[in-house]
Amino acid sequence: MPTDAIPCTPDEFESYFAALLAEAATTLLTTLDPAMRQMTAPLSSGTIDSASVVGFVGAEVRGLISVAHTDEQKLAALDEDRVSELANQLAGRVKNLLGRVGVGYEVAPPLLLRGRQLSLASRQKETRLDFSSPTARYSVVAALEILQPVALRAVAAEELPFDEGEMLLF
Amino acid sequence: MSKKLILVIDDSATIRSEVAAALGEFEILQATNGLEGAELIEARKDIELAICDINMPKMTGIEMLERIQGKAANTGLKIVMLTTEGQPAIIKRARELGANGWIVKPFNPVQLLAAARKLTAA
Numbered sequence: 001m002p003t004d005a006i007p008c009t010p011d012e013f014e015s016y017f018a019a020l021l022a023e024a025a026t027t028l029l030t031t032l033d034p035a036m037r038q039m040t041a042p043l044s045s046g047t048i049d050s051a052s053v054v055g056f057v058g059a060e061v062r063g064l065i066s067v068a069h070t071d072e073q074k075l076a077a078l079d080e081d082r083v084s085e086l087a088n089q090l091a092g093r094v095k096n097l098l099g100r101v102g103v104g105y106e107v108a109p110p111l112l113l114r115g116r117q118l119s120l121a122s123r124q125k126e127t128r129l130d131f132s133s134p135t136a137r138y139s140v141v142a143a144l145e146i147l148q149p150v151a152l153r154a155v156a157a158e159e160l161p162f163d164e165g166e167m168l169l170f
Numbered sequence: 171m172s173k174k175l176i177l178v179i180d181d182s183a184t185i186r187s188e189v190a191a192a193l194g195e196f197e198i199l200q201a202t203n204g205l206e207g208a209e210l211i212e213a214r215k216d217i218e219l220a221i222c223d224i225n226m227p228k229m230t231g232i233e234m235l236e237r238i239q240g241k242a243a244n245t246g247l248k249i250v251m252l253t254t255e256g257q258p259a260i261i262k263r264a265r266e267l268g269a270n271g272w273i274v275k276p277f278n279p280v281q282l283l284a285a286a287r288k289l290t291a292a
Contacts, residue, residue, distance in 0.1 A: 096257075
């Protein structure tokens with residue numbers, strides 16, 4: 001283990017992951033809809049109409065991140081694709097944030113689930129964040145499994161992931 | 171004057187739609203994965219710029235770059251990767267394979283249009 005690495009207990013890393021997820025989800029959803037706000041109370045269960053699930057796996061961690069959507073109107077196909085793209089971008093944002101502290105994972109393509117009154121449940125401890133705006137509601141649910149002890153380390157400048165929105169022309 | 175042609179390669183219809191909207195002054199061709207993108211690039215001489223995702227079914231963006239190396243029908247083709255990936259190692263790999271740029275999603279439409287104009291300038 002590098003001398004500058006900071007070992008985390010599972011509880012510590014789970015809390016850290018949940019904080020990164022909240023940061024990434026808030027940024028992503030408020031960019032999509034500036035009126036979006038995180039709710040302190042969970043939304044009613046059984047109201048999900050579509051959900052996109054993205055799996056991820058790395059040396060230290062694996063799990064999944066899902067973005068579920070519910071609104072009063074049936075989503076058009078493009079809006080369903082948008083839910084998948086949100087899950088994809090959210091998993092990517094968390095990946096880049098974890099990459100800054102030396103924790104990596106690879107992301108699978110998103111899977112879209114359609115239905116009425118879906119609910120999401122995981123065997124693993126899960127993090128759930130609910131967001132609402134006047135026109136839509138989103139739930140972000142993530143399940144995390146720690147495969148081996150995680151140590152956070154400062155990543156060298158040349159290894160730092162690019163930030164969202166960054167553009168580089170070679 | 172006919173519009174310059176840009177190929178957008180992404181499995182997300184949302185992204186293809188948003189890129190097309192940002193690049194309204196161009197003609198846009200779409201592909202839903204790296205394999206479709208590679209086939210179009212190999213077959214057509216009129217594509218000036220390809221904007222390509224990394225993580226796609228059937229063929230990833232990196233695999234597409236590996237396939238089209240030296241095989242693009244249009245040797246003046248520019249390629250920009252548009253992806254959630256931000257790791258320097260994969261960016262370096264794409265550059266080695268001939269990519270001309272990298273954008274981490276979500277993209278800024280004004281920046282994307284400026285990049286497209288710059289890369290397709292005669």
